[in-house]
Amino acid sequence: MSFKKLYKPSLALIGLLIVCLIIISGLYIKKEKPENHSLDQFNQDLKRLKKEIVRSQTPDESLLAKTENRIQNIEDYAIKQKIYHDLTELSLEKYDSLLFYKYNHKSLKLAKLLNDSVEIGLSHWNFGAFLLKKQKYADAFYHYQLAQQAFSQNRHPYYEAKMLYNMAFIKGRLKEYTESEALIYKALPYFQSVPKAKQIYKCYTLLSFINEELEGLDQAAHYLKLALNTIEQHQLYHLKASVYNNLGLIYHKKQNYPKALKYFNEALSMEVVNDQPKLLARLLDNRAFTSFVSGENQYFKDFIKALNIRKATNNKAGIVLSQLHLSEILWAQKDSLQAIKLAKDAVATAKDIKLKRELLKGLILQAQLEPHKAKTYIEEWKDVHDEIEHKVRKQRHKVAKIQFQTQVFKSEAERLKSHKSFLIVLLSLGTLISTLIYLYIRQKTKARKIKLKYDQEQLLQLKKEEERNRIAADLHDSILGKLFGLRLQWGLLGIESNMKIKNEHRAHLNTLKGIEVEIRNLAHDLKNQATEINLCKQLKNIGLQKSKIGGFKFKLHISQPNIDKKLSQFAKKQLLAITEEALQNVIKHAQATILSLTVSNPENTIHFEISDNGKGFDKHEYHEGIGLDNIRKRAQDINAQLVIESAKEKGTTIKITLNQITS
Amino acid sequence: MKKIKNVLLVDDHPIIISAYKQVFKKVESQNSNLRFKIYEANSFIEALNHLKRFNQKRKLHLLLVDLKLTPAPNHNLLSGEDLALQVKESFIDVKIMIATTYHHNYRIHSIFKSLNPDGFLVKGDIDEKEIEHAILDLLEDTPYYSKTVRNALRQYVSNDLLLDRLDRQMLYELSQGTKTKDLSNILPLSSAGIDRRKKRLKEILDVIENDDKTLLQKAKDLGFL
Numbered sequence: 001m002s003f004k005k006l007y008k009p010s011l012a013l014i015g016l017l018i019v020c021l022i023i024i025s026g027l028y029i030k031k032e033k034p035e036n037h038s039l040d041q042f043n044q045d046l047k048r049l050k051k052e053i054v055r056s057q058t059p060d061e062s063l064l065a066k067t068e069n070r071i072q073n074i075e076d077y078a079i080k081q082k083i084y085h086d087l088t089e090l091s092l093e094k095y096d097s098l099l100f101y102k103y104n105h106k107s108l109k110l111a112k113l114l115n116d117s118v119e120i121g122l123s124h125w126n127f128g129a130f131l132l133k134k135q136k137y138a139d140a141f142y143h144y145q146l147a148q149q150a151f152s153q154n155r156h157p158y159y160e161a162k163m164l165y166n167m168a169f170i171k172g173r174l175k176e177y178t179e180s181e182a183l184i185y186k187a188l189p190y191f192q193s194v195p196k197a198k199q200i201y202k203c204y205t206l207l208s209f210i211n212e213e214l215e216g217l218d219q220a221a222h223y224l225k226l227a228l229n230t231i232e233q234h235q236l237y238h239l240k241a242s243v244y245n246n247l248g249l250i251y252h253k254k255q256n257y258p259k260a261l262k263y264f265n266e267a268l269s270m271e272v273v274n275d276q277p278k279l280l281a282r283l284l285d286n287r288a289f290t291s292f293v294s295g296e297n298q299y300f301k302d303f304i305k306a307l308n309i310r311k312a313t314n315n316k317a318g319i320v321l322s323q324l325h326l327s328e329i330l331w332a333q334k335d336s337l338q339a340i341k342l343a344k345d346a347v348a349t350a351k352d353i354k355l356k357r358e359l360l361k362g363l364i365l366q367a368q369l370e371p372h373k374a375k376t377y378i379e380e381w382k383d384v385h386d387e388i389e390h391k392v393r394k395q396r397h398k399v400a401k402i403q404f405q406t407q408v409f410k411s412e413a414e415r416l417k418s419h420k421s422f423l424i425v426l427l428s429l430g431t432l433i434s435t436l437i438y439l440y441i442r443q444k445t446k447a448r449k450i451k452l453k454y455d456q457e458q459l460l461q462l463k464k465e466e467e468r469n470r471i472a473a474d475l476h477d478s479i480l481g482k483l484f485g486l487r488l489q490w491g492l493l494g495i496e497s498n499m500k501i502k503n504e505h506r507a508h509l510n511t512l513k514g515i516e517v518e519i520r521n522l523a524h525d526l527k528n529q530a531t532e533i534n535l536c537k538q539l540k541n542i543g544l545q546k547s548k549i550g551g552f553k554f555k556l557h558i559s560q561p562n563i564d565k566k567l568s569q570f571a572k573k574q575l576l577a578i579t580e581e582a583l584q585n586v587i588k589h590a591q592a593t594i595l596s597l598t599v600s601n602p603e604n605t606i607h608f609e610i611s612d613n614g615k616g617f618d619k620h621e622y623h624e625g626i627g628l629d630n631i632r633k634r635a636q637d638i639n640a641q642l643v644i645e646s647a648k649e650k651g652t653t654i655k656i657t658l659n660q661i662t663s
Numbered sequence: 664m665k666k667i668k669n670v671l672l673v674d675d676h677p678i679i680i681s682a683y684k685q686v687f688k689k690v691e692s693q694n695s696n697l698r699f700k701i702y703e704a705n706s707f708i709e710a711l712n713h714l715k716r717f718n719q720k721r722k723l724h725l726l727l728v729d730l731k732l733t734p735a736p737n738h739n740l741l742s743g744e745d746l747a748l749q750v751k752e753s754f755i756d757v758k759i760m761i762a763t764t765y766h767h768n769y770r771i772h773s774i775f776k777s778l779n780p781d782g783f784l785v786k787g788d789i790d791e792k793e794i795e796h797a798i799l800d801l802l803e804d805t806p807y808y809s810k811t812v813r814n815a816l817r818q819y820v821s822n823d824l825l826l827d828r829l830d831r832q833m834l835y836e837l838s839q840g841t842k843t844k845d846l847s848n849i850l851p852l853s854s855a856g857i858d859r860r861k862k863r864l865k866e867i868l869d870v871i872e873n874d875d876k877t878l879l880q881k882a883k884d885l886g887f888l
């Protein structure tokens with residue numbers, strides 16, 4: 001019931017194997033060519049080994065050793081693990097415990113090495129399935145639980161739910177019905193959400209079994225009907241007969257014989273039943289027995305028929321059942337001799353194949369058939385019953401212990417984890433604080449350095465200013481005065497000569513006067529630090545500075561080198577301010593990659609253009625901010641025409657046109 | 664009969680004094696009825712020494728003084744302006760002639776307010792012929808102002824309504840490189856008052872920028888400086 005049939009399709013397996021082999025061979029071909037030959041050999045060996053496992057033959061030692069040796073030499077753990085996994089599945093299917101243990105242990109070890117939780121889960125699943133087959137319930141439960149944890153860790157909910165079902169199944173077998181039920185209800189919601197019809201059906205069947213054991217027959221019938229519904233919904237008709245059989249048995253138990261018969265009949269009328277001899281025998285047997293109990297006994301021949309089918313298929317458990325039923329009927333028909341013989345056979349077989357439930361039934365029947373030996377039978381019955389109880393209890397305790405230990409381990413792990421996370425938080429907090437302190441100190445030192453530098457610059461500036469003022473004062477007061485005096489004196493020299501020389505004389509004096517004016521202006525400018533603005537240089541500076549911040553490329557094109565002379569100081573200042581404002585806007589809003597600035601000089605006007613390739617804005621939607629407003633005002637101040645062109649995703653262009661100054 | 668006119672020349676450059684003297688000699692030679700007695704001084708102290716010789720009977724007729732001289736704080740003399748004021752008080756009929764290299768409108772305006780000189784020459788404007796004219800005009804009670812001074816006066820008349828004396832002084836001081844924080848030591852204003860005035864000036868002159876340079880440039884363009 002709980003065996004994994006999902007991994008069965010041998011075709012898919014072979015396909016996987018081929019892919020796997022291709023990968024391996026691919027790796028080897030790439031690495032070393034001389035190994036090709038031995039690689040082929042290895043693949044052949046592996047194939048042979050698999051074939052032998054599939055045929056349930058015991059592979060010979062040399063083949064095992066050879067393949068094992070080669071697998072050991074594979075460097076890629078994942079491939080190695082995969083090969084072991086495949087071999088495990090094959091040996092599990094063929095129930096070869098020796099090979100199974102060997103391969104699955106290796107598979108599990110590698111999966112753990114690879115930290116592949118799915119593979120770890122699959123390995124435990126294999127162990128669980130194998131042990132369940134051997135009815136080692138506690139050990140199987142242990143492995144299923146580990147598998148379930150591995151799958152839950154890896155968020156593999158389908159496999160996790162399957163593991164939960166298997167655990168529930170084991171619990172059911174150990175008669176811990178409530179726990180079993182709880183586990184089913186953990187698994188069932190996932191199966192329903194996907195939905196996985198067959199698994200749902202299995203869950204309901206298990207629930208029905210549990211309730212039947214607890215004598216909740218109505219509830220058991222209810223679950224079976226739910227299983228039936230699932231079957232109907234998902235058209236799993238081949239399972240229907242089996243459910244009818246179970247329903248029949250439950251109604252039989254409820255002594256509602258007509259209804260039970262109805263279900264058995266229904267099942268038997270299905271064609272699929274003929275392909276399932278085990279089920280067919282069971283149905284025939286059950287129907288006949290129900291009919292007999294109800295007092296009609298119209299299907300007596302079916303007992304024989306079922307027994308024959310079971311004998312033909314060597315279904316020992318089935319034979320026991322048939323024999324027990326037949327014995328009971330023969331006893332009722334007063335054929336005690338035959339009945340005693342059949343009962344004896346049944347008990348012997350049941351003992352042989354460890355069919356405990358039937359063994360107990362057989363012993364009771366024997367006690368009824370042979371009242372004089374009843375005491376012996378009853379005592380034997382008691383022994384068997386005690387043994388069963390003892391075994392179940394032992395297993396149950398073992399499971400409880402496993403569960404308890406897992407729980408303790410889990411809570412300990414959680415405690416450690418929370419402790420760990422607390423430490424991590426503390427540590428990271430500490431790191432954060434020390435980083436902040438470090439950054440703060442660094443920032444402060446940096447600020448201090450900057451301040452120092454600034455102060456020094458200020459001082460230097462002051463010194464420069466003083467020096468400039470001194471030079472200006474010297475120029476103004478001393479040199480200018482002397483020049484003036486000289487000019488006056490020179491003018492007063494009564495030069496008696498012809499007109500030409502007199503005029504030349506006058507011209508020289510005027511030149512001198514011009515020099516005075518020049519010096520005077522120079523002195524004044526020195527004092528006022530009104531050094532001429534170099535527009536080209538300043539624009540370049542602004543552009544480089546802002547493009548670094550804004551992460552765009554700055555292109556400057558000035559068509560005429562002496563543009564400085566064609567603009568007043570005031571105009572240049574405003575243009576620089578506009579550029580700065582515009583570039584600030586680009587940094588803030590435009591997300592541009594290229595910004596170009598062009599200054600040209602067409603027909604006595606200066607044309608100034610700033611354009612970017614950024615995201616632009618819609619003029620109708622845009623509320624003019626302070627930035628654009630400032631640009632507008634500045635343009636007005638220098639009597640310039642301002643045009644701003646922009647559209648969404650088309651960039652922005654600011655065009656300014658103003659008159660050049662007439663010299 | 665030749666009239667004798669007493670003239671005091673004050674300038675710290677001997678070469679200029681000597682040039683002035685030659686101009687006076689030239690005027691003398693061209694006007695037979697004029698005779699100048701010339702006193703020369705290279706500093707305030709020398710000038711004060713000369714002034715002691717003059718009184719109501721022995722009159723000083725003409726003072727030609729430079730504005731920029733080494734200050735003599737002991738005698739309350741910081742510039743030629745101060746000397747001229749003292750002379751004007753002492754001698755009623757004296758003619759004051761200023762000759763200076765200063766050419767800023769404000770400075771010219773302020774001298775007119777305080778001194779109202781009869782002659783005002785900006786050295787850069789003039790040559791010996793203009794000095795001759797100036798001397799002759801002054802002696803005939805006609806004021807003489809050189810070109811820069813005339814321009815400054817014209818602009819003063821047209822702009823006087825907007826800016827008061829303190830505004831002009833503030834602008835002037837700023838233009839001379841005085842820092843705003845030092846202005847309250849020079850002007851009879853608190854630093855808050857200076858800020859207020861500056862703000863108002865910027866509004867009047869339509870200056871948006873927050874720096875003084877633009878303000879001064881605008882003031883200069885408009886002739887306040």
